[in-house]
Amino acid sequence: MNQTNDSAAKLRRVRHPERVILFFVSNQMFAIAAEAVQEIRSTDSLAGAAAEIENSALPKVRHTIERGRHTFYVVNGCMHFGLPVTRPTLVLILRQLRVVVLVDRIDRMAEIPAVYSLPAAFEGDERRWYRGLAYLDDTVIPVIDPSGFLAASEFQQLDRAAKAAAAATDSELEGAVQA
Amino acid sequence: MSMSETTGQPSFVIMQIGKRHFALPSDIVVELAPPVRLHRFPHTSPLLAGVIVRRGRIVPVYDAASVLVGNSAFTQRFYLIARRRPGKSADFGAIPVNGECELASGEVLAPAPDRPVYVTGSLAFNDELIDVLDFSALAALNAPSGSQPRSAEIPS
Numbered sequence: 001m002n003q004t005n006d007s008a009a010k011l012r013r014v015r016h017p018e019r020v021i022l023f024f025v026s027n028q029m030f031a032i033a034a035e036a037v038q039e040i041r042s043t044d045s046l047a048g049a050a051a052e053i054e055n056s057a058l059p060k061v062r063h064t065i066e067r068g069r070h071t072f073y074v075v076n077g078c079m080h081f082g083l084p085v086t087r088p089t090l091v092l093i094l095r096q097l098r099v100v101v102l103v104d105r106i107d108r109m110a111e112i113p114a115v116y117s118l119p120a121a122f123e124g125d126e127r128r129w130y131r132g133l134a135y136l137d138d139t140v141i142p143v144i145d146p147s148g149f150l151a152a153s154e155f156q157q158l159d160r161a162a163k164a165a166a167a168a169t170d171s172e173l174e175g176a177v178q179a
Numbered sequence: 180m181s182m183s184e185t186t187g188q189p190s191f192v193i194m195q196i197g198k199r200h201f202a203l204p205s206d207i208v209v210e211l212a213p214p215v216r217l218h219r220f221p222h223t224s225p226l227l228a229g230v231i232v233r234r235g236r237i238v239p240v241y242d243a244a245s246v247l248v249g250n251s252a253f254t255q256r257f258y259l260i261a262r263r264r265p266g267k268s269a270d271f272g273a274i275p276v277n278g279e280c281e282l283a284s285g286e287v288l289a290p291a292p293d294r295p296v297y298v299t300g301s302l303a304f305n306d307e308l309i310d311v312l313d314f315s316a317l318a319a320l321n322a323p324s325g326s327q328p329r330s331a332e333i334p335s
Contacts (some may be wrong), residue, residue: 081221083221119237120270121239121270121318121321122224123224123321123322123323124222124223124323125323126220126222126223129221133230140220140230140237141220
C-alpha cells in the first residue's frame with residue numbers, strides 16, 4: 001500500500017463550516033447546502049403551476065413547473081432515494097439547476113463543521129447522490145449533491161419529451177382553430 | 180509482540196457470527212468496538228448496513244452475516260473493525276460479531292475447492308475447522324447489482 005492510496009482512503013474533510021438545510025424525506029434526514037436552495041414553498045402553492053408529464057420515462061419526475069421561461073423538473077425525493085413514498089408537503093426549488101425536489105418537511109437550518117467524504121465502500125448510486133456525510137448532534141447525515149438529482153442525460157431526455165409534448169399540443173391547437 | 184512472532188505461525192482473530200466461527204488474519208484487525216449506534220441512510224451498496232462513528236472516523240458496516248450464515252441478525256454485541264487491505268491502509272470496515280473474539284494461531288489448510296472466493300483456508304479451532312476469510316474479497320461482494328436502495332429494505 002503506497003502513501004497515495006493510504007491518504008486517498010483516509011477520511012477527507014472540507015474544513016470550513018457550512019450552513020445547511022436539514023430536511024426529511026420519508027423519515028430520513030438529509031442535509032443540503034443552504035446556498036444550493038433558491039426557495040422553499042408548499043406543494044399547495046405550486047398546485048396550479050405544475051404541469052403533469054404524461055408517460056414520463058423517469059418515474060421520479062412526473063411534473064414540470066415553468067419559472068422565468070425555463071422548465072423545471074419536479075423530482076420526487078422518496079422515489080429518487082428509493083424510500084417508501086409519502087405525501088410531500090414542501091418543495092425545494094434549487095438554485096442554478098432546473099430541479100424542484102418534493103420533500104416531507106424541513107427540520108431546521110444548521111451549521112455543520114465539516115463534510116466527510118463518503119467511505120469508499122459505498123460504490124453505488126449514493127456516490128452520485130451525496131457530496132459526503134455530516135456528523136451533527138451524534139447523527140450521521142448524508143449531505144446531498146444537488147446535481148445528483150438529475151443527470152445531464154436525464155435532463156436531455158426530459159427536455160426532448162417536453163419539446164415533443166409542446167409540439168403535439170401546438171398541432172392540436174392548430175387543428176382546433178382550423179376546424 | 181504478536182503471537183505469530185512467538186510461535187512462528189500466522190495469528191488470527193476468531194469471531195463469532197451467528198452460531199459459527201470465522202477467522203480473520205490478525206494483522207488487518209484494528210479493534211473490537213462496542214455496539215455503538217448504527218447510522219443508516221439510503222444507498223445501493225448491497226452488503227453495507229450503514230456506518231458507525233469510531234474514534235473520529237466514519238466506518239462502513241458490512242452485513243457479513245447475510246453472506247456467511249445466510250441471515251442478517253443485528254443482535255451483535257460488538258463490531259470487529261478491520262482494514263479492507265493489508266498494510267497500513269486506513270480503508271476500514273466493520274463486521275458485526277455476536278460474541279467475544281479470541282486470538283489463535285495455527286497452520287492454515289488449503290480451502291476445499293467448493294469454498295467461496297472469500298475463504299482462503301481452514302484453521303483448526305476448538306475441535307472444528309473454521310473458515311479463514313479474506314476481508315477484501317468479502318467486501319468485493321458489495322458491488323451494486325441492482326438499483327434497489329438498501330435502506331428501503333431495512334427499516335431503521
